[in-house]
Amino acid sequence: MKYDELDGPVGKGIAGVMDAGAGYCDARYYAEDGSETLVMYDGNLESNSSSFESGLGVRVLYGGAWGFAATSRGSDVAQAFDKALANAKTAAMLVSVPLDMGVRPGVKGSYSSPVQKDPFDVPLQEKLGFLASMDERLKADFVQRRVVFLYLQRMRNRFWNSEGSIIDRNLVNCFANAIIMAQDSDGQMQRRSKSLHTTGTGTRGWEMVTDPDLWSGRFEGMKEELSQLLSAPELAFGRRSVILLPGQGHLQVHETIGHPLELDRILGYELSFAGGSFVTLDSFGKLRYGSDKLSVSAYGSIENSPGTFGFDDEGTPERDYLLIDKGLLVNCLTSRAMISEANQAAGRRVFESSGGASRSTAFHKAPIDRMTNVNVLPGGDGTLEDIVATTEDGVILDNPTSWSIGSNREHFHFGCEIAWEVKGGKVTRVLKNPTYRGHTLDFYSKLSAVGDRSTWVVEQVPNCGKGEPNQVMEIGHGVPVMRFDDVIAGEER
Amino acid sequence: MLDETTRDAILRVRDEAADKGIDAFFVMHREKSHLMRIGNNSVSLNTSVDLTRLDVEVIDGRREGSYTVMGDITGPESVRSALDAAVEKASLSAPKDYDPISPAVQGNAEEMLQYDEALEEMDSRDKAVVYREIIEGSGKGLNHSGSWSSGSTEVLLACTGNGNLAWRIGTDQQFSCVLKHPKEKWELASFQTGWRAGDVKAGATLAAFDRLLPVYEKPGFRVEPGEYTVIFGSQALAEIVGMALGTGFGGRGYEEGMNWTCGSGVGDRILSEKVTLVDDPDDNDTFRFGFDMAGMTRSRFPLVERGVMKSLLYDLATAARYGRRPTPHHGSVSVVMAPGDGPECPLEAVKKMGRVLFIPALHYTHIPNRSKGIFTGSSRFSAVLVEDGEMVRPIFSSRITDTFQNVLGNIAALAPWRASVNGSSTYGRRMPEAASVPGYMVSTGVRISDCAESF
Ligand SMILES: [Zn+2]
Numbered sequence: 001m002k003y004d005e006l007d008g009p010v011g012k013g014i015a016g017v018m019d020a021g022a023g024y025c026d027a028r029y030y031a032e033d034g035s036e037t038l039v040m041y042d043g044n045l046e047s048n049s050s051s052f053e054s055g056l057g058v059r060v061l062y063g064g065a066w067g068f069a070a071t072s073r074g075s076d077v078a079q080a081f082d083k084a085l086a087n088a089k090t091a092a093m094l095v096s097v098p099l100d101m102g103v104r105p106g107v108k109g110s111y112s113s114p115v116q117k118d119p120f121d122v123p124l125q126e127k128l129g130f131l132a133s134m135d136e137r138l139k140a141d142f143v144q145r146r147v148v149f150l151y152l153q154r155m156r157n158r159f160w161n162s163e164g165s166i167i168d169r170n171l172v173n174c175f176a177n178a179i180i181m182a183q184d185s186d187g188q189m190q191r192r193s194k195s196l197h198t199t200g201t202g203t204r205g206w207e208m209v210t211d212p213d214l215w216s217g218r219f220e221g222m223k224e225e226l227s228q229l230l231s232a233p234e235l236a237f238g239r240r241s242v243i244l245l246p247g248q249g250h251l252q253v254h255e256t257i258g259h260p261l262e263l264d265r266i267l268g269y270e271l272s273f274a275g276g277s278f279v280t281l282d283s284f285g286k287l288r289y290g291s292d293k294l295s296v297s298a299y300g301s302i303e304n305s306p307g308t309f310g311f312d313d314e315g316t317p318e319r320d321y322l323l324i325d326k327g328l329l330v331n332c333l334t335s336r337a338m339i340s341e342a343n344q345a346a347g348r349r350v351f352e353s354s355g356g357a358s359r360s361t362a363f364h365k366a367p368i369d370r371m372t373n374v375n376v377l378p379g380g381d382g383t384l385e386d387i388v389a390t391t392e393d394g395v396i397l398d399n400p401t402s403w404s405i406g407s408n409r410e411h412f413h414f415g416c417e418i419a420w421e422v423k424g425g426k427v428t429r430v431l432k433n434p435t436y437r438g439h440t441l442d443f444y445s446k447l448s449a450v451g452d453r454s455t456w457v458v459e460q461v462p463n464c465g466k467g468e469p470n471q472v473m474e475i476g477h478g479v480p481v482m483r484f485d486d487v488i489a490g491e492e493r
Numbered sequence: 494m495l496d497e498t499t500r501d502a503i504l505r506v507r508d509e510a511a512d513k514g515i516d517a518f519f520v521m522h523r524e525k526s527h528l529m530r531i532g533n534n535s536v537s538l539n540t541s542v543d544l545t546r547l548d549v550e551v552i553d554g555r556r557e558g559s560y561t562v563m564g565d566i567t568g569p570e571s572v573r574s575a576l577d578a579a580v581e582k583a584s585l586s587a588p589k590d591y592d593p594i595s596p597a598v599q600g601n602a603e604e605m606l607q608y609d610e611a612l613e614e615m616d617s618r619d620k621a622v623v624y625r626e627i628i629e630g631s632g633k634g635l636n637h638s639g640s641w642s643s644g645s646t647e648v649l650l651a652c653t654g655n656g657n658l659a660w661r662i663g664t665d666q667q668f669s670c671v672l673k674h675p676k677e678k679w680e681l682a683s684f685q686t687g688w689r690a691g692d693v694k695a696g697a698t699l700a701a702f703d704r705l706l707p708v709y710e711k712p713g714f715r716v717e718p719g720e721y722t723v724i725f726g727s728q729a730l731a732e733i734v735g736m737a738l739g740t741g742f743g744g745r746g747y748e749e750g751m752n753w754t755c756g757s758g759v760g761d762r763i764l765s766e767k768v769t770l771v772d773d774p775d776d777n778d779t780f781r782f783g784f785d786m787a788g789m790t791r792s793r794f795p796l797v798e799r800g801v802m803k804s805l806l807y808d809l810a811t812a813a814r815y816g817r818r819p820t821p822h823h824g825s826v827s828v829v830m831a832p833g834d835g836p837e838c839p840l841e842a843v844k845k846m847g848r849v850l851f852i853p854a855l856h857y858t859h860i861p862n863r864s865k866g867i868f869t870g871s872s873r874f875s876a877v878l879v880e881d882g883e884m885v886r887p888i889f890s891s892r893i894t895d896t897f898q899n900v901l902g903n904i905a906a907l908a909p910w911r912a913s914v915n916g917s918s919t920y921g922r923r924m925p926e927a928a929s930v931p932g933y934m935v936s937t938g939v940r941i942s943d944c945a946e947s948f
Contacts, residue, residue: 040587043590044589044590044591044814045556045557045586045587045589046589046810048557048558048559048582048583048586049558049559049560049561049582050559050560050561050578050582051560051561051562051563052560052561052562052563053562053563053564054563054564055563055564064535065535065536065537065539066536066537066538066539067539067540068538068539068540068541069540069541069542070540070542070544071542071543072544072545072563072564072565073564073565083541087539087540087541087617088539090536090539090616090617090618090621091529091535091536091537091538091539091621092536093536093618093621093625094531094534094535094536094621094624094625094628095535095536096533096534096535097533097534097535098535099537123585124582124585124586125585128585128586128587131587132587144749144750145749181749181751183750187750187755187756187864188862188864188865189749189750189751189863189864264532267532267533268532268533268636268638268673268675269530269532269533269537269638270532271532271636271638271671271673271680272530272531272532272638272639272640272669272670272671272682273640275856275857275873276673276678278678278947364542364544366538366540401860401861401862402859402860402861402862402869403859404857404858404859404869404870404871404892405857406856406857406871406890406892406945407680407856407857407871407873407890408678408890408947408948410890410945410947411871411890411892411943411945413859413861413869413892413894413942413943415859415861415862433861433862435861437892437942437943439945439946465920468528468530468538468640468642468919469526469528469540469642469919469920470918470919470920471920472920491861491867491894491942492718492940492942
């Protein structure tokens with residue numbers, strides 16, 4: 001259906017539920033929510049699939065409680081509003097903390113991801129030819145497994161709300177990953193991988209996938225590193241410095257800064273699934289989250305990231321602001337209803353306005369508080385080489401193989417693909433099976449070096465899970481090289 | 494319930510495709526899903542969706558393509574356009590270096606063994622009433638959260654290779670309630686599962702909380718890293734068993750040297766003699782599918798018998814590539830672990846074992862080293878310290894980092910009864926899955942690698 005054909009029925013639906021006593025209503029129609037997954041495994045195209053969704057999702061706030069309903073049938077617009085209102089009325093039966101959206105003026109606007117070449121306009125054969133050429137470049141005598149993965153998304157939707165907002169968005173995401181594997185001298189499978197990253201500026205269409213600087217330029221290095229892993233000793237248990245490259249640092253930030261700073265987690269709305277947060281409403285403006293080298297932004301005005309989308313799913317424009325300022329916790333990731341509740345609960349104005357972080361993964365899911373881009377700002381400690389030169393005893397770590405985080409994000413355990421030992425300011429050898437663990441606040445208090453802009457890239461996360469019904473979201477993280485001291489790395493047995 | 498328009502449209506297009514010599518496989522998936530979420534003693538979301546998806550997979554020699562569309566099947570045209578898209582994708586695809594195995598519906602099926610219309614049409618007000626009873630009946634001043642997902646899943650499978658049609662409709666529900674102390678942040682949880690309206694009872698959750706609340710009035714205990722005897726509850730046990738199967742029994746990982754079982758083979762003893770595992774689609778404590786999503790007929794399938802590995806699981810692609818027979822494990826499986834001969838009550842089982850940790854559920858488990866079978870995850874809900882068979886104090890968030898071989902190899906006791914553990918997620922399409930495992934497992938020498946200073 002065309003947007004214009006829906007303006008009337010949707011406007012009527014919104015007016016109807018507001019007349020029935022709702023406090024707020026919004027609707028999202030997805031004309032297209034398409035994806036394409038191509039996976040080449042040892043040169044065989046093992047996945048060649050596309051999907052297409054289209055439909056309307058309606059959210060109604062009534063009596064301080066949310067009701068939601070969705071339909072993929074264009075003829076069911078009125079029923080979707082009725083169902084969402086009925087669901088909200090039922091929800092209002094059990095309310096101890098009424099939710100409130102506050103009052104905001106309507107917004108009219110549009111946003112399109114910057115794209116030179118839409119990946120869905122690239123012929124399939126061209127994409128497959130490109131994948132085959134990437135696969136060819138991963139080959140080497142000792143490489144036993146090769147995986148080249150491409151996941152493309154295109155979404156076109158219109159948003160309306162009861163404040164008169166109308167916003168159109170056209171979003172494009174390109175994710176790519178390459179993995180090579182081989183068995184080491186102990187018969188254990190080792191791997192190296194590289195995901196497509198962005199520089200933070202420029203466009204994010206097919207041209208990004210084919211830019212060697214963002215992905216395939218690393219393939220030769222990956223092969224060299226894998227060959228070294230095959231005869232490398234295992235990282236021994238002990239305390240030492242860990243230097244996280246962005247391939248690992250972005251997940252550290254995602255799990256132990258991004259998630260604990262989602263306001264719905266802080267307020268206790270994720271307890272039955274993802275968990276809570278060690279952060280409380282009293283923490284803002286008081287809690288030392290890390291050393292004064294730690295400054296973290298939300299959104300960060302990054303041009304080309306999956307966490308850049310113009311307006312969130314409540315119609316709030318994306319906003320660039322600091323979450324952590326020189327180690328001090330100052331803000332978090334917020335939506336409208338959550339800041340209203342937090343300010344009431346705290347009895348003071350902790351948050352000024354929504355952080356534009358209310359996001360939904362599909363027309364048939366209700367928006368929740370999500371990360372946008374959660375970024376560590378570049379520091380003044382130079383290049384990776386400069387940081388290594390000032391490290392007495394440590395390891396450089398890259399790319400996660402496992403991640404397990406405490407339910408309030410207070411502690412964590414990560415496994416990585418590779419470690420490079422650093423002794424006396426020099427890289428000495430490669431070590432396999434590295435793991436490290438820590439307690440979040442203690443860990444960030446020992447952040448002792450932050451790389452400059454030359455070390456900073458935007459890593460793309462295509463698969464952050466949260467919410468019930470569960471939602472997978474796309475997120476970006478701009479991160480530099482970071483060094484943490486006195487960290488437990490390796491396993492005791 | 495499947496309408497004739499949908500069925501006729503799929504069959505008509507299937508026959509047209511067969512006439513043209515197209516090798517196509519059709520899966521229609523329809524869900525009616527409802528979910529109520531509770532946060533801060535309130536309903537935080539009440540949502541319902543009715544979604545239909547159609548997957549079409551086409552194999553063209555060694556080329557393959559698939560297309561999924563969400564939307565109503567209003568007639569043959571909707572099916573035809575999805576088929577055309579899959580045909581085009583297959584025709585443009587790159588050929589594999591092996592012959593793919595075409596999915597095929599192995600037999601006709603019409604199943605509604607676990608279908609309850611009352612649950613499919615359940616009024617969400619009934620859910621609010623149950624949660625209200627729990628909130629009012631437990632933990633004054635505490636914070637209740639939870640979610641209650643319920644609905645129906647209907648699938649119809651057809652292929653051009655034969656005239657068979659496999660259809661199933663079933664209902665399922667998954668209930669949770671979490672009780673949290675607003676300051677201390679400890680959490681108790683209660684989970685319930687089933688496929689009938691009325692399977693979820695407020696009283697069961699209230700009783701579970703009542704048992705633990707007195708223990709949680711005591712201060713939290715920080716567990717020093719080291720080796721402990723641990724009572725795993727059924728939630729934790731189902732998670733460990735599921736991960737052990739996923740990383741040890743997948744044919745792809747085994748053929749390619751990734752699994753922790755790679756040093757062994759079928760017929761070798763790999764776990765404790767107390768461990769017997771089957772995939773049993775006839776077990777009513779799991780969600781029963783008589784066929785899998787590749788059309789293969791399912792029946793009782795032994796995985797581990799008294800610690801001995803009995804079989805590996807092969808999907809169509811892996812079987813084709815490595816010249817093996819595919820096994821019917823595409824979609825929901827029914828893992829059933831045989832009960833043991835321990836006492837009814839887990840506390841009785843550890844009465845003479847001194848200091849023991851009771852960890853009912855694990856949070857955020859992952860696999861740092863698949864080759865070695867190492868997993869890691871932390872305690873969360875309702876975890877307590879037990880001394881001489883008495884629950885004495887709640888424990889702070891504690892991390893287990895150990896191997897499947899150790900935890901499922903050194904079993905001191907297994908419950909003589911089984912519990913159904915719902916393992917469904919709501920990320921993608923509705924596809925209920927549950928395991929039936931002993932109510933508890935006592936393992937010795939379990940490695941606690943870290944512990945927080947808080948819950
Ligand atoms: Zn995440």
